[in-house]
Amino acid sequence: MRYRLYIDDYPVKRIGDVWTDTAGFAGDQIYVVETRPLIVQRCILMTTDPGDLVLDPTCGSGTTAYVAEQWGRRWITIDTSRVSLALARARLIGSHFPYYLLADSHEGALKESSITGKTDIKEVYGGNIRNGFVYERVPHITLGSIANNAEIDTIWERWQEVLEPLRNAFNSATGQSYEEWEVPRDLTTPPPPRKNRQENQGDTR
Known part of the structure; x- marks a missing residue:
């Protein structure tokens, strides 16, 4: 194993031309052909800048207007159905935007x-x-940002003040002379004497 990668180390990823994360219907669907906001959001963010005008000639439940309002785009929506216009109006008036x-x-x-x-x-x-x-x-x-992180020395110095007395107390209690990198991590079984471990370094079993 080369290194440990946590799921929250990279909360973003490159978007390709296959949008596998946009499949399915809208979560709280209120209209029969309502599109997921994530699909419309990605299209608007790829093709417009803040302040641009977005036109949706098939308003439906107002997903385009909802996303455009959220991301600072002006918008015009058109529909012939009073039901869809009423749904879009209620959706926009009752929404909270960041x-x-x-x-x-x-x-x-x-x-x-x-x-x-x-x-x-x-x-x-x-x-x-x-x-x-x-x-x-x-x-x-990244590995570079970790290696060049000036806070590492500060963190090491702070914890050395706490851990060094504990290591000395551990050595006194066990009668050993462990360095900080030799202190056993698993104490379910008594640690072997330090001299025996050095003698067995060539043992490949």
């Missing part, structure tokens, strides 16, 4: 600075929605 700061604003620049650590604050902002929003970030853990 709030994002405009990237082209003083508040957005401060938030971006707190996330990225860059201090690029201007005097005047135009509030242009086409510059996008300050989105949430997903951490990406």
Whole structure:
């Protein structure tokens, strides 16, 4: 085994041309031909920018308008059915959407600075929605980021103050002289004497 990979180490993955995660119907389906919001969301995010106008000539239950409103797109929907228009209207009026700061604003620049650590604050902002929003970030853990993490030394020093006295007490109680990398992890059986383990290093059984 080369390394241990946890399921939450990479919370994002590359999207290809086969969308296996969009199969099936909408979760809380209220209309007979309602499309899953994830499908419409991916199409809108691939083809439009914040502030663009999205047209849906077959409104249905208003999924396109719902997703467009959520991601800062203007929208126009059309339908001939009063039932579908009533459903779409009720869906939009009764929905709660996440709030994002405009990237082209003083508040957005401060938030971006707190996330990225860059201090690029201007005097005047135009509030242009086409510059996008300050989105949430997903951490990406790599072996390089772990190796170059300056916090490792800080963490090691902090825990050495706790673990070193425990190692000395363990050695005194067992009559051994274990180094920190030699301390046995499994104490269900008495640990073998340190000298015996050194003598048996060439044993391949």
